[in-house]
Amino acid sequence: MVTGGDVTVVIPSLPERAAWLERAVRSVDRQSAPPADIIIHVDHARAGAATARNTALAKVTTEWVAFLDDDDEFHRDHLETLIAAANKSGADLVSSNGEPDIRGWRNVLQCCYKGILVTGAEHIPWGPQQMDHLDARQGVRCPHCNGKRGNFILVTNLVRMDHVEKAGGFPQPGSMGTSFAGWAAEDYLFLLALRDTGARFHHVTGRCTFTRHHHAGNSERRFTAPRVDCPHPDRWHSTDDQSTEIEVAELVAAMVTATQPDFVIETGTAYGQTAELIGRALKRNGQGQLVTLEVDPERASSAEKRCQGLPVEVVQASSLEYTPPGPVDFVWFDSLCDLRPVEFRRWLPYMHDRTVVGFHDTGPQHPVRKLLQPLETEGLITPLYLPTPRGVCFTRVTPKIG
Secondary structure, X not given: OOOHHHEEEEEEEOHHHHHHHHHHHHHHHOOOOOOOEEEEEXXXXXXXXXXXXXHHHOOOXXXXXXXXXXXXXXXOOHHHHHHHHHHHHOOOEEXXXXXXXXXXXXXXXXXXXXXXXXXXXXXXXOOHHHHHHHOHHHOOEOOOOOOEOOXXXXXXXXXXXXXXXHHXXXXXXXXXXXXXXXXXXXXXHHHHHHHHOOOOEEEEEEEEEEEEOOOOOOEHHHOOOOEOOEOOHHHOEOOOOXXXXXXXXXXXXXXXXXXXXXXXXXXXXXXXXHHHHHHHHXXXXXXXXXXXXXXXXXXXXXXXXXXXXXXXXXXXXXXXXXXXXXXXXXEEEOOOXXXXXXXXXXXXXXXXXXXXXXXXXXXXXXXXXXXXXXXXXXXXXXOEEEOOOOOEEEEEEXXXXX
């Protein structure tokens, strides 16, 4: 029978996050099921999240460990809830759900349920289908829902230490290869390593037992590893692994301010972060309209609410079915990677020699740059590639004549 005395809480941190760390520690001190110990490792050497977590793990002597990021906080019943679930389920990893600190924020993590891709997995029990969906090493597409495989489990878990030891702790980014989504995220690789040990995962559905704080400290380094052309991804910030980096979204909006377009298209709205910034830029300009395209109804609805009062029309439709009503002055391509050159060619007849387009995810770790090469070879674009974490390029358009 697991009790609080069998649990150690591990919190990695950085020197400049002392105020957040203090808040996190207070939340542990308030637990209705107090842990045996709290181990904090402040990464003064900037060795990275995996090393920081593993350094703390090396000091754990209890049978179970609970993880807490320094910028989040446990609710009073967090450990009590996970311990009860561990005792009932017999699982080796137990997880609940995080409550956002921002009104209107939605969980964008996705997994499958009964053959359907679901956004926001708070109420989904975990079984073989969900574990198949988790492991992107097995292929891009989930065999059950045909959605993209990837992580939908946050790091704020309770885990049995013998499986942590079998897994070797948190793997370093890239240590499992670089050919699958999430290869640079140590917390995701840790889940895969645990799965490889045969660990059983259990989800406490419908319960939020910790708070996720969203702020400028949410570094893009969580999703993108350093590389030669972008050695400091921690200088950028992001809300999740699907939305554009905040600074890049602001750059897109600044381009709209600078170029003063009358008609703008965005593909891949997601939850409307970039659409809102473009809409605000157009409103300041005093003219212009954005049409942003999103196939997911939940995301489209969320984006529509976010962009209320702005010159933004959220259209729930495939980009390959949308026809612009007239000339297009600015396009931001951020849909599925393989669709972007197809979208460009579809709308090329509506572009002119003053049209500016931007493509997201043009970093070397993504396929977009290679997919754009034929457009460049044909002389349709002359891209300027910028060394941002996920990569971005902007280009003027050379329309086809005749």
